[in-house]
Amino acid sequence: MKKIILLVVLLYASSCAVQYNEAYYMADFRPYTEEGFIISPLSSYAAPYKPLATICIEFTPGYDRTYVNEKIVESKVNDDMYLSANGKKQQWRCPTQDEMLKKLVDYAKSIGANGLLDYRFEAVRPVKSNFNQVLYYRLTAFAISI
Numbered sequence: 001m002k003k004i005i006l007l008v009v010l011l012y013a014s015s016c017a018v019q020y021n022e023a024y025y026m027a028d029f030r031p032y033t034e035e036g037f038i039i040s041p042l043s044s045y046a047a048p049y050k051p052l053a054t055i056c057i058e059f060t061p062g063y064d065r066t067y068v069n070e071k072i073v074e075s076k077v078n079d080d081m082y083l084s085a086n087g088k089k090q091q092w093r094c095p096t097q098d099e100m101l102k103k104l105v106d107y108a109k110s111i112g113a114n115g116l117l118d119y120r121f122e123a124v125r126p127v128k129s130n131f132n133q134v135l136y137y138r139l140t141a142f143a144i145s146i
Helices: 002-014 030-034 070-074 097-110
Strands: 050-059 062-064 091-093 115-124 136-145
Touching: 050 097, 097 115, 097 136
Parallel strands: none
Antiparallel strands: 050 136, 062 091, 115 136
């Protein structure tokens, strides 16, 4: 009986091993550099430039009434909890890094910038919780005109 209990405990403990995983994340600046818009994580630029503003944008994941996933709308599940005011089902929305970068660049262009220095992307997580949980994402940069 002790051997069986020991075997069960060993099997249970061995199933908790951490699995090998590789994940790659990339902020793709190429579409913007092809347009002549400069994005750099460095805080300095060799050519003369005119400083415009420091920009900080925060994105909080959550249910979005304006974003509708067509697959969910077409489903036959009728759940009042996740219906918005117009009858369409809401979708949990977590923006991608490319979407957030596009909004940052669009905002910088709206104030006359053609470059961003000191670009930073940060996922802010709660101190005591699951590592995968994100409270919000923060993008900061220094807008310049070259």
